[in-house]
Amino acid sequence: MDTNKKPHQCPECGLHYEDKAIAKQCEAFCKEHNACSLDITRYSVENKQKPHQV
Ligand SMILES: [Zn+2]
Known part of the structure; x- marks a missing residue:
């Protein structure tokens, strides 16, 4: 586990x-679309750490 x-x-x-x-979803999407x-x-940690949100 x-x-x-x-x-x-x-x-x-x-x-x-x-x-x-979600990490798996990202990986699958990145591989398929190259983006x-x-x-x-x-939902990424990097995005959450941004001081401002869209
Ligand atoms: Zn990714």
């Missing part, structure tokens, strides 16, 4: 996600 609190990294774009399922989905990257 992998239940530690370390964020999961998408190996394609390098963004980190607290939710492993990130904004609907997915909005």
Whole structure:
């Protein structure tokens, strides 16, 4: 069982996600489209750390 609190990294774009399922979605999307989905990257740790939100 992998239940530690370390964020999961998408190996394609390098963004980190607290939710492993979302990280997997990102990876799948990145591989298929060669780009990130904004609907997915909005959940990334990097995005959450931004001081302002869209
Ligand atoms: Zn990605």
